[in-house]
Amino acid sequence: MEIDLLRRLCETPGIPGREERVRDLIASEIDGLFDEVRTDPMGSLICTRSPTSKSRRAPARVMIAAHMDEIGFYVRHVDEHGFLWVNPAGGFDTRNLFSRRVLVCTSSGDFEGVMNPGGKPLHIATAEERKKVPEVEEFFIDLGLPARTAQRKVRVGDFVVMHEPFMEQPQKVVSKALDNRVACFIAIEAVRKIARSRATASRHSCELVVVFTVQEEVGLRGAITAANSVGADIGIGLDTTLAVDTPGVSETQRVTKHGDGVGIMIQDSSMIADHALVDDLCTLATKKKIPHQRCILPRGGQDGAAIQRSGPGARTAAVVCGTRYIHTVTESIDRKDLQAAIDLLAAWAPTVK
Ligand SMILES: [Zn+2]
Numbered sequence: 505m506e507i508d509l510l511r512r513l514c515e516t517p518g519i520p521g522r523e524e525r526v527r528d529l530i531a532s533e534i535d536g537l538f539d540e541v542r543t544d545p546m547g548s549l550i551c552t553r554s555p556t557s558k559s560r561r562a563p564a565r566v567m568i569a570a571h572m573d574e575i576g577f578y579v580r581h582v583d584e585h586g587f588l589w590v591n592p593a594g595g596f597d598t599r600n601l602f603s604r605r606v607l608v609c610t611s612s613g614d615f616e617g618v619m620n621p622g623g624k625p626l627h628i629a630t631a632e633e634r635k636k637v638p639e640v641e642e643f644f645i646d647l648g649l650p651a652r653t654a655q656r657k658v659r660v661g662d663f664v665v666m667h668e669p670f671m672e673q674p675q676k677v678v679s680k681a682l683d684n685r686v687a688c689f690i691a692i693e694a695v696r697k698i699a700r701s702r703a704t705a706s707r708h709s710c711e712l713v714v715v716f717t718v719q720e721e722v723g724l725r726g727a728i729t730a731a732n733s734v735g736a737d738i739g740i741g742l743d744t745t746l747a748v749d750t751p752g753v754s755e756t757q758r759v760t761k762h763g764d765g766v767g768i769m770i771q772d773s774s775m776i777a778d779h780a781l782v783d784d785l786c787t788l789a790t791k792k793k794i795p796h797q798r799c800i801l802p803r804g805g806q807d808g809a810a811i812q813r814s815g816p817g818a819r820t821a822a823v824v825c826g827t828r829y830i831h832t833v834t835e836s837i838d839r840k841d842l843q844a845a846i847d848l849l850a851a852w853a854p855t856v857k
Pocket of ligand 1: 720744
């Protein structure tokens, strides 16, 4: 596992609609892994690997979707003092937005800034004011620049991401954008594993289409058009999911548990997986001794739903990586679960007939 690639993926800014830097990085990393690579009109990167073994029937087409976008903001106003006001692109919990370092990406360069809600510091706030949780609209960004400079450099529509370095812990990786750069990483590493292997068992008779999608965080938008253009028979949504195996949450609400392996999603609010496909994935994981866990996410979705409902429909499942503290700058994934996701996809694709 080349963790440095995951680091670079996570530290590259790309919000819904502005995934181009992530796409360029991925395009440079997948050189030689696919037979055809193209960018669709919305910006998704569609990468096709032709069958490497013959089958008697017409090859099945498999689409694996991994979204490239991370939640972020668009600048909606630059005020007379040079402060920036933003509009969210993706779901933020404002309780996690206090005192954040951010990166404002503009055509004049990237600028480091700090984000805080308007209002008084603790020392002079009333008890009532201290209790209030502000709305996203109340947060502003301070670039530490003279007002005129900020006004000259930053335009409405420039984009903003959280600005925190990737962190490695002995058993975990932590970043602000594991959702969903980890899936981009898993897809690349799984195809690399298939491509590097000399074993006949790694040859695949299916056409393998990995799509690095755009605008998932605002409603699976890129996956919808990409899935319609690919026309897959079978689809896999590759994403993060909740691991709420942490204090303050009851065991019954865990979704997944860190270290118990790759998640195989049965149902979330966007999709009910094809149960035979779920069984195939679980049986294969057991046979190959790949740790895995079946899971259900009561609220939230992933790109697999778009594949399932594209064209005449497709058999679809979701393969997920349990993530603690999701949609914060401290998203955390267990390395064992990450490895299991790579191993499962690399083992599964060659079994598709
Ligand atoms: Zn996601």
